[in-house]
Amino acid sequence: MSRQAKYIEIKNCNKCKQNINFRKFRKVNPLRKGPNKGKKVGWTDINGKTRFSICKTCENTGFMNRYRKNPYHQLFHNFKKRASFAKVPFELSKENLIKIFDNGGDTCPVFGFKYIKGADKNNRDYAPSLDRIDPKKGYTKENTIVVSMLANRIKTDATIDQIGKVYQFYKILLKRNLNL
Ligand SMILES: [Zn+2]
Numbered sequence: 071m072s073r074q075a076k077y078i079e080i081k082n083c084n085k086c087k088q089n090i091n092f093r094k095f096r097k098v099n100p101l102r103k104g105p106n107k108g109k110k111v112g113w114t115d116i117n118g119k120t121r122f123s124i125c126k127t128c129e130n131t132g133f134m135n136r137y138r139k140n141p142y143h144q145l146f147h148n149f150k151k152r153a154s155f156a157k158v159p160f161e162l163s164k165e166n167l168i169k170i171f172d173n174g175g176d177t178c179p180v181f182g183f184k185y186i187k188g189a190d191k192n193n194r195d196y197a198p199s200l201d202r203i204d205p206k207k208g209y210t211k212e213n214t215i216v217v218s219m220l221a222n223r224i225k226t227d228a229t230i231d232q233i234g235k236v237y238q239f240y241k242i243l244l245k246r247n248l249n250l
Contacts, residue, residue, distance in 0.1 A: 079116040085128035095121035096129060142168050149200060149209055158208030166211055167200075174198055174216025181218060195220035 080089050092115040112120045146164045153160035177184050189197035199219045205227045207213040
């Protein structure tokens with residue numbers, strides 16, 4: 071029986087069926103969890119590295135389509151990761167998340183402007199974002215609301231009392247400067 075060529079330079083993408091240079095395929099490691107743990111995935115490139123069987127372009131297209139179809143799936147995992155990083159509880163289901171964003175309406179409750187959905191890096195401040203009212207209490211139904219990125223960014227991890235002090239300080243400082 072003839073064996074498949076071991077080291078491949080040009081690979082046929084399993085998705086778009088085009089012959090593509092090996093560098094256009096993402097490198098993968100053997101699965102570290104799940105039922106196929108330790109099992110080799112993908113194929114071996116000319117340098118002996120394992121790569122995914124779908125090209126990067128097809129992978130990105132697939133990712134974008136899935137995001138468009140269900141952005142909450144991605145958001146859910148992002149917030150979960152953020153919670154674990156901040157070492158705070160995460161008690162929201164995907165359904166909770168959808169409901170929180172739906173209830174958030176289309177204007178920022180702090181500044182009153184209309185959200186820009188699908189905002190890019192030039193108008194990110196106008197995008198809706200999830201805020202932990204008390205940062206330490208984490209992502210629970212009671213502790214999570216939607217505000218603009220701008221409000222969220224200003225608040226970050228500060229308490230309302232601390233924000234008040236910042237406000238008072240600059241209010242007095244600016245007033246004094248203007249009176250000079
Ligand atoms: Zn492809």
